[in-house]
Amino acid sequence: MSQPPLIDLRSDTVTKPTPDMWDALKNLEDSHLGDDVYGEDPTVNELEAKAAKLMNKEATLLVTSGSQGNLVSLLSQTQPGEEILIEAKSHICLYEVGSAARIGGLTTKTFKSSRGVPSIQELEMMIRPRDDLHQPWTTLLAVENTHNTHGGIVIRPQDLEKLSKFTQDHNMKFHLDGARIFNAAVALDSPLHKFTDHVDTVMFCLSKGMACPVGSMIAGSQEVIDRARKFRKMLGGGMRQAGVLAIMGLIALEHNWRKQLKQDHVHAKMLAKALQAENELISVTMPETNIINFSFPEAAPTLEIHNSLIKQGVLGLHKGYYQRLVTHVGLSRQDIEQAITVLNTTFKKFLT
Numbered sequence: 001m002s003q004p005p006l007i008d009l010r011s012d013t014v015t016k017p018t019p020d021m022w023d024a025l026k027n028l029e030d031s032h033l034g035d036d037v038y039g040e041d042p043t044v045n046e047l048e049a050k051a052a053k054l055m056n057k058e059a060t061l062l063v064t065s066g067s068q069g070n071l072v073s074l075l076s077q078t079q080p081g082e083e084i085l086i087e088a089k090s091h092i093c094l095y096e097v098g099s100a101a102r103i104g105g106l107t108t109k110t111f112k113s114s115r116g117v118p119s120i121q122e123l124e125m126m127i128r129p130r131d132d133l134h135q136p137w138t139t140l141l142a143v144e145n146t147h148n149t150h151g152g153i154v155i156r157p158q159d160l161e162k163l164s165k166f167t168q169d170h171n172m173k174f175h176l177d178g179a180r181i182f183n184a185a186v187a188l189d190s191p192l193h194k195f196t197d198h199v200d201t202v203m204f205c206l207s208k209g210m211a212c213p214v215g216s217m218i219a220g221s222q223e224v225i226d227r228a229r230k231f232r233k234m235l236g237g238g239m240r241q242a243g244v245l246a247i248m249g250l251i252a253l254e255h256n257w258r259k260q261l262k263q264d265h266v267h268a269k270m271l272a273k274a275l276q277a278e279n280e281l282i283s284v285t286m287p288e289t290n291i292i293n294f295s296f297p298e299a300a301p302t303l304e305i306h307n308s309l310i311k312q313g314v315l316g317l318h319k320g321y322y323q324r325l326v327t328h329v330g331l332s333r334q335d336i337e338q339a340i341t342v343l344n345t346t347f348k349k350f351l352t
């Protein structure tokens with residue numbers, strides 16, 4: 001029996017380049033490429049200039065991945081032995097292999113939250129007294145927008161503004177893990193700078209909802225980006241004719257990403273509402289963007305459900321009783337409708 005084509009809802013990283021990215025790649029000419037470690041790749045330079053404008057920052061840097069972008073942002077704005085404040089369920093804390101500690105020599109102090117935003121009182125309690133000989137200095141705060149593990153929720157610009165004031169008052173730097181900052185801007189129908197104006201550095205991914213196969217960027221002051229360039233080299237992220245990647249980044253930023261991401265958000269809501277309406281035993285968090293978190297009752301045979309879904313061509317992220325579905329450019333309305341049918345019939349079969 002032949003397998004049906006897979007509807008892959010695990011992540012928005014599973015996408016392939018769009019047709020106009022392929023066209024741009026095919027049309028690249030020798031003169032569009034150069035050695036980017038020497039700063040000589042015109043396509044990378046064009047991408048970095050365009051992205052700086054979009055993010056309203058002095059400069060940007062193309063990096064290999066979101067994890068590398070977060071790490072070089074931390075390395076460029078801290079010294080080994082200092083302490084940073086991050087959220088307990090943030091990507092930097094959970095999924096970046098402890099690089100801040102291993103490579104940056106940083107200790108991390110975490111806060112818990114339901115929406116990724118700490119209260120100012122909480123932060124006041126967390127920072128160390130600068131004049132105490134025994135304690136490390138607390139020098140950076142990082143938050144995540146949209147917040148991945150909290151189901152793609154959006155931190156509001158007014159919250160970022162409050163946090164920014166706090167960091168300035170305490171002589172700290174403020175970094176934003178904006179892997180999905182474009183989703184945040186679309187969800188609030190807001191310009192990107194409303195989010196980035198409040199932070200010293202922002203990392204954003206071209207390889208998540210934006211359909212590029214590789215690449216993330218960081219944005220900040222020229223001084224910080226110059227330092228980041230050196231740290232990127234240290235981490236092995238200096239790429240040569242990287243214009244072959246940057247050309248797709250340019251298409252992603254020029255392309256109508258707002259329309260596409262809006263569609264992804266509509267699809268996520270459709271999915272979430274349909275699951276909630278038909279399955280009283282599962283608890284679905286209504287998505288603000290493209291990530292749907294839901295949970296099964298404790299006794300549910302989650303692995304059997306997951307395997308049955310795979311056989312029927314629907315792939316989600318299996319995390320035990322908590323599951324995640326993510327919509328993206330690779331999925332049509334028809335795929336979403338098909339996924340809803342398969343998910344609902346399977347849940348009914350296993351959860352009654």
Ligand SMILES: Cc1ncc(COP(=O)(O)O)c(C=O)c1O
Pocket residue numbers: 064065066067068070091092144146147148177179180205207216
């Ligand atoms: C919020 C967030 N930050 C950073 C990253 C890291 O990106 P990469 O997988 O490109 O290293 C991810 C990846 O999923 C993410 O969701």
